[in-house]
Amino acid sequence: MSQYVSRLGGSLVAPRIRFPGGHRKPRRIAMLSVHTSPLHQPGTGDAGGMNVYIVELARRLAAINIEVEIFTRATSGGLPPAVELAPGVLVRHVDAGPYEGLAKEDLPPQLCAFTHGVMQAWAGHRPGHYDLVHSHYWLSGHVGWLAAERWGVPLVHAMHTMAKVKNAALADGDSPEPASRVIGETQIVGAADRLIANTAEEADELARFYDADPAKVAVVHPGVNLDVFRPGPGGVPGDAAGRAAARARLGLPQDAFIPLFAGRIQPLKAPDILLRAVALLLERDPSLRSRIVVPVVGGPSGSGLAKPEGLQKLAARLGIADVVHFQRPVGQQRLADWFRAASTLVMPSYSESFGLVAIEAQATGTPVVAAAVGGLPVAVRDELTGFLVPGHDPADYADTLRRFVLDPSLSQTMGAAAAQHAQSFGWDAAASATADVYTAAMYEHRHRAAHRN
Structure with a gap:
């Protein structure tokens, strides 16, 4: 059957x-x-x-x-x-x-x-x-x-x-x-x-x-647990007030551009691509350094290390250690706040059977920039709830992230569509x-x- x-x-x-x-x-x-x-x-x-x-x-x-x-x-x-x-x-x-x-x-x-x-x-x-x-x-x-x-x-x-x-x-x-x-x-x-x-x-x-x-x-x-992963108070997807409240709770600057990585730190998930893309963004526009924050929420996979040392060293070599902030893994309620606070979630993975965090982020009203691999083209509706990037060239991710920098309202409009999309999951x-x-x-x-x- x-x-x-x-x-x-x-x-x-x-x-x-x-x-x-x-x-x-x-x-x-x-x-x-x-x-x-x-x-x-x-x-x-x-x-x-x-x-x-x-x-x-x-x-x-x-x-x-x-x-x-x-x-x-x-x-x-x-x-x-x-x-x-x-x-x-x-x-x-x-x-x-x-x-x-x-x-x-x-x-x-x-x-x-x-x-x-x-x-x-x-x-x-x-x-x-x-x-x-x-x-x-x-x-x-x-x-x-x-x-x-x-x-x-x-x-x-x-x-x-x-x-x-x-x-x-x-x-x-x-x-x-x-x-x-x-x-x-x-x-x-x-x-x-x-x-x-x-x-x-x-x-x-x-x-x-x-x-x-x-x-x-x-x-x-x-x-996705729609009771936990949902827009902020008021329930309006992409609402600026909800994002502002989440940033206040997390101690993040209100006017920052915040591309977020959330997940296990391992080559398969490719957080290094986000860091390399951010370095390219800052190389092209040095003024962005004063208003970008790059949280990396997660721990190293299988290594048992308390800190993601390899990624920290990469941030230092790229000259962006001042804007990258490493956070320990958190529970779902706190993770939902990180999603709400972000301008976009970035998932440059080489392989994903589905990509649950993509749906979780969208359910909070946050768009996703993701690799066009595995189940991510199902989780993310390209050009509507986020952007799908073919391949893993950091320059392509930098170009996509720059769209959010040049048009800050994109997070809100795409976030509203993302939250609606997530309701079917x-x-x-x-x-x-x-x-x-x-x-x-x-x-x-x-x-x-x-x-x-």
Whole structure:
């Protein structure tokens, strides 16, 4: 049963699924996130958009009466075996390898121990406790493959990123993903009952790079928490008063041009391109130095460093250390203020399966300047809610940012359109569409089992 997407109101949505005969949505699912915990702060280490995705999706699934138990690797001693994230959402900590010092690249040898911990938790329940397994990222997919087979339930998998796609667009200084990951992802694509893609392009990539059966791929857009990411007081998108209030709360100058980077500091996300673009802007217009502030909100990915030292050194070499301000990762409420305060969010990424922060920023009424890669052309409507930049030449980003400098009203007019665009990306719709994918997987799994018998 193929789930090709339809276009409604400018965005892609998964169609409702109808089945002959009896069917039901799951009562309880096991969700797997081996390498990063939904309890971790996004923007630090390996925590990012996937963490937000898992937390928000689990909350919304629980709200429609699908209980979720999330299994993740314990990364410090003394953690309780289980933590209630929200009503109907439980996070289970699994001991697998040393608590600290393991990057996600070091985790494949620990998958056996992690799988053992998942099986121990399942052994304490009656048969049929979980109706389905939903795994996130390839490491979790391998655990999910075994668990689903052992429990006799379907496996739904979300790739989030793909090795072959990343290797096809590597940033300078970035290391290619190993062959072991490519092999692992290929195995999971073949084993899963359903694959969830963030965009139609990702669905095409699954078929093109991994020979995925299009009938198994469902396109479900991630959502945004519209209760948190919204325009400032008064609720007017792009409203100057809302931006002014956010800048006052953050201690930012009211008349500044503020291009913001928010996310993990790693070559893939390319914050260096923003810094190089700013250096070009100042070279062309030295008077701008007195009225530009460049916040970089996030932490280095996987390095464990307290400060993003490499990017700080680059800012110094470019002669812009005085205008670049590094901020530690912050919670969602504070992050929403950073978005409101910005003139534009800048996302020069080399690869993005979707780019949640682009939608979050737009929901607050802030336009986005983004690379035309991955899911960003879905998240950002070019020339309406922001600008899509082909390639990764800092000069092209400098030219695009200069448009905001020359026309400060652009942030307000594009911000209003951005906030309206973001309204179609609520998490309730994403959870409903995901529940449909679960139902389809369960229906077909039972149908195949009946035929085998």
